[in-house]
Amino acid sequence: MNSYIRLSGFYFFYFALLGALVPYWSLYLISFDFDAQTVGSLMALLQASRIVAPNLWGWVADKSGKRVEIVRFGALMTCLMFISMFWQDTALGIGLVMLAFSFFWNAVLPQFEVITLEELGDQKDKYSQIRLWGSIGFIVTVVGIGALLDFINIRWLPGLMLILMLCIWLNTLLIPKPAVLDQIDVEKSCNLGFMALLLRPQVVIFFIICFLVQFGHGAYYTFYSVLMVDVGYSRTEIGLLWAVGVIVEVLVFIYMHWMLQHWGIRNIMLVSLFLCVVRWLLIGTVPENLGLMLFAQTLHAATFGSLHAVGIALVHQYFSRQTYGQGQALFSSVGFGLGGALGAFLSGILWDDFGAFYTFGLSALASILAMLLALIWIYPERVKKNY
Numbered sequence: 001m002n003s004y005i006r007l008s009g010f011y012f013f014y015f016a017l018l019g020a021l022v023p024y025w026s027l028y029l030i031s032f033d034f035d036a037q038t039v040g041s042l043m044a045l046l047q048a049s050r051i052v053a054p055n056l057w058g059w060v061a062d063k064s065g066k067r068v069e070i071v072r073f074g075a076l077m078t079c080l081m082f083i084s085m086f087w088q089d090t091a092l093g094i095g096l097v098m099l100a101f102s103f104f105w106n107a108v109l110p111q112f113e114v115i116t117l118e119e120l121g122d123q124k125d126k127y128s129q130i131r132l133w134g135s136i137g138f139i140v141t142v143v144g145i146g147a148l149l150d151f152i153n154i155r156w157l158p159g160l161m162l163i164l165m166l167c168i169w170l171n172t173l174l175i176p177k178p179a180v181l182d183q184i185d186v187e188k189s190c191n192l193g194f195m196a197l198l199l200r201p202q203v204v205i206f207f208i209i210c211f212l213v214q215f216g217h218g219a220y221y222t223f224y225s226v227l228m229v230d231v232g233y234s235r236t237e238i239g240l241l242w243a244v245g246v247i248v249e250v251l252v253f254i255y256m257h258w259m260l261q262h263w264g265i266r267n268i269m270l271v272s273l274f275l276c277v278v279r280w281l282l283i284g285t286v287p288e289n290l291g292l293m294l295f296a297q298t299l300h301a302a303t304f305g306s307l308h309a310v311g312i313a314l315v316h317q318y319f320s321r322q323t324y325g326q327g328q329a330l331f332s333s334v335g336f337g338l339g340g341a342l343g344a345f346l347s348g349i350l351w352d353d354f355g356a357f358y359t360f361g362l363s364a365l366a367s368i369l370a371m372l373l374a375l376i377w378i379y380p381e382r383v384k385k386n387y
Contacts, residue, residue: 002174003119004130006171006174006175006369007115007116007119007130007175008130008133008285009110009133009171009174010168010171010172010175011069011130011131011134011136011137012133012134012135012136012137013167013168013171014109014134014137014168015134015135015137015138016110016137016138016140016164016167017141017161017164017165017168018138018143019118019137019138019139019140019142019145019246020109020141020142020145020157020160020161020164021046021161022221023050023142023146023158023178023224023225023238023239024145024146024149024154024157025043025046025240026039026043026222026225026226027149027154027155027225027226027229027235028154028155028157028158028221029042029043029094030226031047031095031153031154031155032091034087034091035352036223036226036348036351036352037348037349037351037352038091038348039223039226039348040222040223040344040346040348040349040351041091041095041344041345041348042091042094042095042098043221043222043344043348044218044222044340044341044342044344044345044348045095045098045099045102045341046098046106046340046341046344047218047336047337047338047339047340047341047343047344048099048104048294048299048337049099049102049103049106049337049339050102050104050332050333050337050338050340050341051334051337051338051341052333052337053102053103053104053106053107053333054106054107054110054328054329054332054333054337055329055330055333056107056328057070057074057107057329058107058110058111058325058326058327058328058329059110059325059326059329060331061111061114061325062322062323062324062325062326067111067114067325068115068172068175070107070111071108071111071112071172071175072106072169072172072173073117074105074107074108074111075104075105075108075165075168075169075172076169077101077104078101078105078108078165078168078169079103079162079165079166079169080102081097081100081101082097082101082158082161082165083162084097084100084164085097085101085158085284086158086159094229098333105165105330106332106336106337108168108172109332110325110328110329110331111325111328111329112175112331113312113328114324114325114328115175116130116131117191117312117316117324118324121324126257127309127312128252128253128254128256128257129254129257131309132249132250132253132254132255135246135247135249135250135253135305138242138246139246139247140245141164142196142239142242142243142246143239143240143242143243144239145157145160145239146153146163146235146236146237146238146239146240146242147236149235149237149239150234150235150236150324160186171212193323194319194323194326194327195269196209196224197284197319197320197323197327198319198327198330200318200383201377202318202377202378202379202380202382202383203318203383205373205374206314206318206377207330207331207334207335207352207377208370208372208373209269209273209370209373209378210311210331210334210335210339210385211334211335211338211339212339212366212367212370212373213276213307213335213339213366213367213370214335214336214339214340214343215339215340215342215343215363215366216276216280216343216363216364216366216367216370217303217304217305217339217340217343217363218339218340218341218342218343218344218345218346218347218363219280219343219344219347219359219360219362219363220280220283220360220363221340221344222343222344222347223347223351223356223359224242224283224386225238225242226351227283227287227356228241228287228293231287231288232288241293241294241297242297244297244298244300244302245297245298245299245301245304246300248294248297248298248300248301248305249300249304249305251301251385252301252302252305252306252309253305253309254308256305256309260307260309260313265310265313265314265317265371265378265380266374266378266379266380268306268310269306269307269374269375269378270371270375271302272302272303272306272307272310273307273367273370273371273374274371275299275302275303276299276302276303276307276363276364276367276370276371277364277367277368277371278296278299279296279299279300279302279303280360280361280363280367281360281361281364282295282296282300283296283356283360284356284357284358284360284361284363284364284383285357285360287356311331311335312328312331314380315327315328315331317383318379318383343363343366346362347359347362350362358383
Protein backbone atom coordinates (compact mmCIF):
# COMPACT_ATOMS: atom_id res chain seq x y z
CA MET A 1 0.00 0.00 0.00
CA ASN A 2 1.62 3.29 -1.05
CA SER A 3 1.95 6.25 1.24
CA TYR A 4 -0.61 8.33 -0.71
CA ILE A 5 -3.39 5.86 0.10
CA ARG A 6 -2.35 5.52 3.75
CA LEU A 7 -2.11 9.28 4.28
CA SER A 8 -5.34 9.98 2.40
CA GLY A 9 -7.16 7.29 4.38
CA PHE A 10 -6.37 9.00 7.66
CA TYR A 11 -7.73 12.33 6.43
CA PHE A 12 -10.84 10.60 5.07
CA PHE A 13 -11.79 9.05 8.42
CA TYR A 14 -10.64 11.96 10.58
CA PHE A 15 -12.84 14.46 8.76
CA ALA A 16 -15.63 11.92 8.37
CA LEU A 17 -15.80 12.03 12.17
CA LEU A 18 -15.82 15.82 11.99
CA GLY A 19 -18.73 15.54 9.53
CA ALA A 20 -20.68 13.65 12.17
CA LEU A 21 -19.64 15.85 15.08
CA VAL A 22 -19.71 19.47 13.96
CA PRO A 23 -23.10 19.68 12.17
CA TYR A 24 -25.04 17.36 14.47
CA TRP A 25 -23.54 17.36 17.95
CA SER A 26 -25.35 20.56 18.92
CA LEU A 27 -28.62 18.88 17.88
CA TYR A 28 -27.67 15.91 20.06
CA LEU A 29 -27.11 18.26 23.01
CA ILE A 30 -30.43 20.00 22.43
CA SER A 31 -32.13 16.58 22.65
CA PHE A 32 -31.33 16.73 26.38
CA ASP A 33 -33.26 20.04 26.60
CA PHE A 34 -30.11 22.08 27.31
CA ASP A 35 -30.47 25.83 26.67
CA ALA A 36 -28.38 27.74 24.10
CA GLN A 37 -25.81 28.94 26.62
CA THR A 38 -25.20 25.38 27.82
CA VAL A 39 -24.91 24.12 24.24
CA GLY A 40 -22.48 26.92 23.39
CA SER A 41 -20.39 26.17 26.47
CA LEU A 42 -20.27 22.44 25.73
CA MET A 43 -19.32 23.01 22.10
CA ALA A 44 -16.62 25.39 23.30
CA LEU A 45 -15.09 22.52 25.29
CA LEU A 46 -14.32 20.69 22.04
CA GLN A 47 -12.23 23.65 20.97
CA ALA A 48 -10.86 24.52 24.41
CA SER A 49 -8.87 21.29 24.62
CA ARG A 50 -7.05 22.42 21.47
CA ILE A 51 -5.51 25.27 23.43
CA VAL A 52 -3.33 22.90 25.47
CA ALA A 53 -3.33 19.46 23.85
CA PRO A 54 -1.71 20.21 20.45
CA ASN A 55 1.07 22.26 22.06
CA LEU A 56 1.82 19.61 24.66
CA TRP A 57 1.90 16.77 22.17
CA GLY A 58 3.72 18.91 19.58
CA TRP A 59 6.51 19.63 22.08
CA VAL A 60 6.74 15.94 23.02
CA ALA A 61 6.82 14.91 19.35
CA ASP A 62 9.52 17.42 18.42
CA LYS A 63 11.68 16.42 21.39
CA SER A 64 11.20 12.65 21.15
CA GLY A 65 10.90 12.21 17.39
CA LYS A 66 8.14 9.64 18.04
CA ARG A 67 5.49 11.48 16.08
CA VAL A 68 3.84 8.40 14.57
CA GLU A 69 3.62 6.68 17.95
CA ILE A 70 1.98 9.78 19.45
CA VAL A 71 -0.61 9.87 16.65
CA ARG A 72 -1.44 6.19 17.21
CA PHE A 73 -1.68 6.64 20.98
CA GLY A 74 -3.88 9.72 20.63
CA ALA A 75 -6.24 7.94 18.23
CA LEU A 76 -6.59 4.93 20.55
CA MET A 77 -7.19 7.06 23.63
CA THR A 78 -9.85 9.03 21.74
CA CYS A 79 -11.84 5.81 21.32
CA LEU A 80 -11.37 4.72 24.93
CA MET A 81 -12.30 8.10 26.41
CA PHE A 82 -15.41 8.41 24.24
CA ILE A 83 -16.95 5.07 25.26
CA SER A 84 -18.27 6.49 28.54
CA MET A 85 -20.40 9.00 26.56
CA PHE A 86 -23.09 6.32 26.25
CA TRP A 87 -23.86 6.60 29.99
CA GLN A 88 -24.01 10.41 30.22
CA ASP A 89 -27.19 12.49 30.29
CA THR A 90 -26.16 15.58 32.27
CA ALA A 91 -24.29 18.65 31.01
CA LEU A 92 -21.46 17.99 33.49
CA GLY A 93 -21.05 14.35 32.52
CA ILE A 94 -21.19 15.06 28.79
CA GLY A 95 -18.80 17.98 29.20
CA LEU A 96 -16.21 15.89 31.07
CA VAL A 97 -16.26 13.17 28.42
CA MET A 98 -16.00 15.79 25.65
CA LEU A 99 -12.93 17.26 27.35
CA ALA A 100 -11.37 13.83 27.84
CA PHE A 101 -11.73 12.47 24.31
CA SER A 102 -11.03 15.80 22.58
CA PHE A 103 -7.78 16.21 24.58
CA PHE A 104 -6.39 13.27 22.60
CA TRP A 105 -8.36 13.74 19.38
CA ASN A 106 -7.26 17.36 18.96
CA ALA A 107 -3.61 16.36 19.43
CA VAL A 108 -3.65 13.91 16.54
CA LEU A 109 -4.24 16.07 13.46
CA PRO A 110 -1.47 18.69 13.90
CA GLN A 111 1.15 15.95 14.24
CA PHE A 112 -0.26 14.04 11.30
CA GLU A 113 0.01 17.21 9.21
CA VAL A 114 3.74 17.21 9.98
CA ILE A 115 4.03 13.51 9.08
CA THR A 116 2.27 14.18 5.77
CA LEU A 117 4.52 17.10 4.83
CA GLU A 118 7.64 15.18 5.85
CA GLU A 119 6.52 12.24 3.71
CA LEU A 120 5.94 14.58 0.73
CA GLY A 121 9.46 16.01 1.04
CA ASP A 122 10.11 18.45 -1.79
CA GLN A 123 6.58 17.94 -3.11
CA LYS A 124 4.80 19.80 -0.28
CA ASP A 125 2.66 21.56 -2.87
CA LYS A 126 0.89 18.20 -3.33
CA TYR A 127 -0.44 18.41 0.24
CA SER A 128 -3.84 19.65 -0.90
CA GLN A 129 -4.33 16.60 -3.15
CA ILE A 130 -4.06 14.36 -0.07
CA ARG A 131 -6.00 16.67 2.23
CA LEU A 132 -8.97 16.76 -0.15
CA TRP A 133 -9.79 13.20 0.91
CA GLY A 134 -10.63 14.63 4.31
CA SER A 135 -13.21 16.83 2.63
CA ILE A 136 -14.62 13.82 0.79
CA GLY A 137 -14.92 11.95 4.10
CA PHE A 138 -16.76 14.92 5.60
CA ILE A 139 -19.18 15.02 2.65
CA VAL A 140 -19.96 11.31 2.88
CA THR A 141 -20.86 11.45 6.57
CA VAL A 142 -22.56 14.85 6.67
CA VAL A 143 -24.95 13.81 3.89
CA GLY A 144 -25.36 10.21 5.01
CA ILE A 145 -25.92 10.96 8.68
CA GLY A 146 -28.15 13.93 7.87
CA ALA A 147 -30.44 11.68 5.82
CA LEU A 148 -30.26 8.93 8.45
CA LEU A 149 -31.29 11.26 11.25
CA ASP A 150 -34.57 11.96 9.51
CA PHE A 151 -35.41 8.30 10.24
CA ILE A 152 -33.58 7.41 13.46
CA ASN A 153 -33.26 9.15 16.81
CA ILE A 154 -30.40 11.64 17.27
CA ARG A 155 -29.32 9.58 20.30
CA TRP A 156 -27.75 7.07 17.85
CA LEU A 157 -25.13 9.68 16.92
CA PRO A 158 -22.46 8.68 19.52
CA GLY A 159 -22.52 5.08 18.25
CA LEU A 160 -21.89 6.23 14.68
CA MET A 161 -19.07 8.47 15.90
CA LEU A 162 -17.38 5.64 17.82
CA ILE A 163 -17.26 3.52 14.67
CA LEU A 164 -15.46 6.36 12.87
CA MET A 165 -13.04 6.80 15.78
CA LEU A 166 -12.10 3.11 15.53
CA CYS A 167 -11.49 3.54 11.79
CA ILE A 168 -9.14 6.45 12.51
CA TRP A 169 -7.15 4.38 14.99
CA LEU A 170 -6.91 1.39 12.64
CA ASN A 171 -5.65 3.67 9.87
CA THR A 172 -2.90 5.08 12.09
CA LEU A 173 -1.43 1.56 12.27
CA LEU A 174 -0.73 1.82 8.52
CA ILE A 175 0.88 5.26 8.32
CA PRO A 176 4.60 5.47 7.41
CA LYS A 177 7.30 6.67 9.78
CA PRO A 178 9.26 9.73 8.58
CA ALA A 179 13.03 9.70 8.37
CA VAL A 180 14.93 10.40 11.61
CA LEU A 181 16.70 13.75 11.77
CA ASP A 182 20.48 13.50 11.66
CA GLN A 183 22.88 15.12 14.11
CA ILE A 184 23.32 18.20 11.94
CA ASP A 185 19.56 18.77 12.06
CA VAL A 186 19.61 18.44 15.83
CA GLU A 187 22.39 21.00 16.13
CA LYS A 188 20.49 23.39 13.89
CA SER A 189 17.41 23.01 16.05
CA CYS A 190 19.44 24.31 18.97
CA ASN A 191 20.33 27.42 17.00
CA LEU A 192 16.83 28.10 15.75
CA GLY A 193 14.71 28.18 18.91
CA PHE A 194 10.96 27.98 18.57
CA MET A 195 10.33 31.14 20.59
CA ALA A 196 12.77 33.16 18.49
CA LEU A 197 10.88 32.18 15.34
CA LEU A 198 7.49 32.71 16.94
CA LEU A 199 8.07 36.21 18.32
CA ARG A 200 8.77 37.87 14.98
CA PRO A 201 6.04 40.51 14.42
CA GLN A 202 4.61 39.07 11.20
CA VAL A 203 4.37 35.62 12.79
CA VAL A 204 2.58 37.00 15.85
CA ILE A 205 0.07 38.80 13.60
CA PHE A 206 -0.43 35.61 11.60
CA PHE A 207 -1.52 33.77 14.74
CA ILE A 208 -3.83 36.64 15.74
CA ILE A 209 -5.47 36.33 12.31
CA CYS A 210 -5.83 32.56 12.85
CA PHE A 211 -7.55 33.32 16.16
CA LEU A 212 -9.98 35.79 14.57
CA VAL A 213 -10.83 33.49 11.64
CA GLN A 214 -11.78 30.61 13.92
CA PHE A 215 -13.51 32.95 16.37
CA GLY A 216 -15.75 33.88 13.45
CA HIS A 217 -16.44 30.21 12.74
CA GLY A 218 -17.49 29.56 16.36
CA ALA A 219 -21.11 30.56 15.78
CA TYR A 220 -21.24 28.60 12.53
CA TYR A 221 -20.01 25.33 14.00
CA THR A 222 -22.26 25.70 17.05
CA PHE A 223 -25.56 27.11 15.78
CA TYR A 224 -25.73 26.83 11.98
CA SER A 225 -27.62 23.52 12.08
CA VAL A 226 -29.79 24.81 14.94
CA LEU A 227 -30.62 27.93 12.92
CA MET A 228 -31.49 25.88 9.83
CA VAL A 229 -33.84 23.66 11.85
CA ASP A 230 -35.47 26.75 13.38
CA VAL A 231 -36.24 28.29 9.97
CA GLY A 232 -37.71 25.07 8.61
CA TYR A 233 -35.04 23.00 6.87
CA SER A 234 -35.08 19.21 7.27
CA ARG A 235 -31.99 17.41 8.54
CA THR A 236 -31.45 15.95 5.08
CA GLU A 237 -31.45 19.47 3.62
CA ILE A 238 -29.10 20.65 6.37
CA GLY A 239 -26.71 17.81 5.60
CA LEU A 240 -26.77 18.74 1.92
CA LEU A 241 -26.07 22.40 2.73
CA TRP A 242 -23.04 21.37 4.80
CA ALA A 243 -21.96 19.11 1.94
CA VAL A 244 -22.13 21.94 -0.59
CA GLY A 245 -19.58 23.85 1.46
CA VAL A 246 -17.20 20.94 1.57
CA ILE A 247 -17.61 20.01 -2.10
CA VAL A 248 -16.33 23.42 -3.14
CA GLU A 249 -13.61 23.04 -0.51
CA VAL A 250 -12.48 19.91 -2.38
CA LEU A 251 -12.18 21.95 -5.57
CA VAL A 252 -10.00 24.45 -3.72
CA PHE A 253 -7.68 21.71 -2.51
CA ILE A 254 -7.43 20.29 -6.03
CA TYR A 255 -6.42 23.64 -7.51
CA MET A 256 -4.59 25.16 -4.53
CA HIS A 257 -1.16 24.40 -6.00
CA TRP A 258 -2.08 26.39 -9.12
CA MET A 259 -3.68 29.16 -7.06
CA LEU A 260 -0.60 29.59 -4.86
CA GLN A 261 1.66 29.77 -7.90
CA HIS A 262 -0.47 32.31 -9.79
CA TRP A 263 -2.05 34.41 -7.02
CA GLY A 264 0.27 34.06 -4.03
CA ILE A 265 -0.37 33.50 -0.35
CA ARG A 266 -1.09 37.13 0.54
CA ASN A 267 -3.71 37.71 -2.17
CA ILE A 268 -5.52 34.44 -1.43
CA MET A 269 -5.63 35.30 2.27
CA LEU A 270 -7.05 38.79 1.72
CA VAL A 271 -9.77 37.68 -0.70
CA SER A 272 -10.72 34.76 1.54
CA LEU A 273 -11.04 37.01 4.60
CA PHE A 274 -13.31 39.38 2.68
CA LEU A 275 -15.49 36.42 1.69
CA CYS A 276 -15.69 35.45 5.37
CA VAL A 277 -17.40 38.77 6.02
CA VAL A 278 -19.87 38.20 3.18
CA ARG A 279 -20.66 34.68 4.32
CA TRP A 280 -21.38 35.50 7.98
CA LEU A 281 -23.57 38.46 7.04
CA LEU A 282 -25.65 36.33 4.66
CA ILE A 283 -26.19 33.58 7.22
CA GLY A 284 -27.09 36.09 9.91
CA THR A 285 -29.59 38.03 7.82
CA VAL A 286 -31.32 35.73 5.29
CA PRO A 287 -31.09 32.11 6.54
CA GLU A 288 -34.53 31.28 5.14
CA ASN A 289 -33.43 32.08 1.56
CA LEU A 290 -32.25 28.75 0.11
CA GLY A 291 -30.53 30.31 -2.90
CA LEU A 292 -28.46 32.69 -0.78
CA MET A 293 -27.68 29.89 1.71
CA LEU A 294 -26.36 27.76 -1.13
CA PHE A 295 -24.18 30.68 -2.21
CA ALA A 296 -23.03 31.25 1.37
CA GLN A 297 -22.05 27.60 1.64
CA THR A 298 -19.94 27.82 -1.53
CA LEU A 299 -17.94 30.48 0.30
CA HIS A 300 -16.71 27.72 2.63
CA ALA A 301 -14.13 27.16 -0.10
CA ALA A 302 -12.58 30.44 1.00
CA THR A 303 -13.45 30.75 4.67
CA PHE A 304 -12.05 27.31 5.50
CA GLY A 305 -10.49 25.67 2.43
CA SER A 306 -8.12 28.31 1.13
CA LEU A 307 -7.44 29.86 4.54
CA HIS A 308 -6.51 26.44 5.94
CA ALA A 309 -4.19 25.67 3.03
CA VAL A 310 -2.61 29.13 3.30
CA GLY A 311 -2.19 28.66 7.05
CA ILE A 312 -0.38 25.34 6.57
CA ALA A 313 1.87 26.96 3.97
CA LEU A 314 2.69 29.89 6.27
CA VAL A 315 3.55 27.61 9.20
CA HIS A 316 6.15 26.00 6.97
CA GLN A 317 7.28 29.41 5.80
CA TYR A 318 7.73 30.76 9.31
CA PHE A 319 9.21 27.76 11.18
CA SER A 320 12.19 25.46 10.80
CA ARG A 321 11.94 21.76 10.13
CA GLN A 322 12.79 21.02 13.76
CA THR A 323 9.94 23.22 15.03
CA TYR A 324 7.22 22.26 12.53
CA GLY A 325 5.46 20.16 15.16
CA GLN A 326 5.21 23.04 17.63
CA GLY A 327 4.33 25.53 14.89
CA GLN A 328 1.57 23.32 13.53
CA ALA A 329 0.29 22.68 17.06
CA LEU A 330 0.15 26.41 17.79
CA PHE A 331 -1.69 26.99 14.50
CA SER A 332 -4.32 24.54 15.73
CA SER A 333 -4.48 25.68 19.35
CA VAL A 334 -4.62 29.45 18.76
CA GLY A 335 -7.10 29.22 15.89
CA PHE A 336 -9.32 26.18 16.30
CA GLY A 337 -8.64 26.04 20.04
CA LEU A 338 -8.71 29.48 21.61
CA GLY A 339 -10.51 31.23 18.76
CA GLY A 340 -13.04 28.46 18.17
CA ALA A 341 -13.75 28.00 21.88
CA LEU A 342 -14.30 31.69 22.57
CA GLY A 343 -16.43 32.05 19.44
CA ALA A 344 -18.62 29.10 20.44
CA PHE A 345 -18.95 30.31 24.03
CA LEU A 346 -19.89 33.89 23.12
CA SER A 347 -22.33 32.70 20.46
CA GLY A 348 -24.10 30.67 23.15
CA ILE A 349 -24.46 33.81 25.27
CA LEU A 350 -25.75 35.91 22.35
CA TRP A 351 -28.04 33.37 20.71
CA ASP A 352 -31.10 33.35 22.97
CA ASP A 353 -31.14 37.09 23.72
CA PHE A 354 -29.95 38.62 20.44
CA GLY A 355 -30.49 36.01 17.73
CA ALA A 356 -28.67 35.05 14.56
CA PHE A 357 -28.12 38.56 13.20
CA TYR A 358 -25.99 39.83 16.07
CA THR A 359 -24.30 36.47 16.64
CA PHE A 360 -23.08 36.17 13.06
CA GLY A 361 -22.55 39.94 12.93
CA LEU A 362 -19.87 39.50 15.60
CA SER A 363 -18.28 36.85 13.38
CA ALA A 364 -18.25 39.32 10.50
CA LEU A 365 -16.58 41.98 12.66
CA ALA A 366 -13.85 39.53 13.65
CA SER A 367 -13.23 38.76 9.97
CA ILE A 368 -13.02 42.46 9.10
CA LEU A 369 -10.35 42.95 11.78
CA ALA A 370 -8.44 39.91 10.49
CA MET A 371 -8.56 41.31 6.95
CA LEU A 372 -7.17 44.67 8.07
CA LEU A 373 -4.33 42.99 9.98
CA ALA A 374 -3.46 40.84 6.96
CA LEU A 375 -3.52 43.86 4.66
CA ILE A 376 -1.01 45.70 6.84
CA TRP A 377 1.24 42.89 8.08
CA ILE A 378 1.21 39.69 6.01
CA TYR A 379 4.08 39.73 3.51
CA PRO A 380 5.43 36.12 3.56
CA GLU A 381 8.28 36.86 1.13
CA ARG A 382 9.83 39.22 3.67
CA VAL A 383 10.30 36.46 6.24
CA LYS A 384 13.33 34.28 5.72
CA LYS A 385 12.61 30.55 5.66
CA ASN A 386 14.57 28.86 8.42
CA TYR A 387 16.32 25.52 8.15
